[in-house]
Amino acid sequence: MRSAILAIILSLLLLAGGHAQAPNHGHVAANAYVNSDLKFSYAWPAILKPYDTKLLNLPKSAFNSHEFFLFSARQGKEPYGVIVLAEKLNVVFPHARGFRDGTEFVDWVVRGFQPAQHAVVLTKKHFTTGDGVTFDQLVYTENGVASSATATRMGNYLVVFKCNAKSAADLAAMNRSVVELKRGK
DSSP, rough: OOHHHHHHHHEEEEHHHHHHOOOEEEEEETTEEEEEETTTTEEETTOOOOOGGGGOOOOOOGGGGTTEEEEEEETTTTTTTTEEEEEEOOOOOOOOOSSSSHHHHHHHHHHHHGGGGGGGGEEEEEEEOOTTTTEEEEEETTTEEOOOOOOOEEETTEEEEEEEEEEHHHHHHHHHHHHHHHEOO
């Protein structure tokens, strides 16, 4: 009897641990996206306005069960802006063994560039802000469009900010806003 109860408890623990809990308790407050699960707030630059993520029409296959779409903002009606997502760390998925940190993620992005994208890497860096937040950032152009991918670890997740802009100055403003995010406790 005791071994049957132990088997049931172990089965329940394995089932509970096998699914990534969605860190999607986020909302817009004033000019910031606040996520209470991951304990951070991101104040987007004035050139952006929040954009309903459902209107982006991303295919279901764009995200795996360990990726969570958190927030997006756009430059008016232009196809430029920021997309924020959380990637569960160390989860194996097709064609990758799972990301351990932001450096692996950025390297994965670079390896995934296709010739048709005409991607040019401008900078790739790993740094820690004065607030002690560590980032990995890739700045590049894709078909001439100023773009970046910036990642930081928050608990068991890698939070990724994918930006693209109509100018290098706009991209610089977006990237500044990303690295100025505030972490909570």
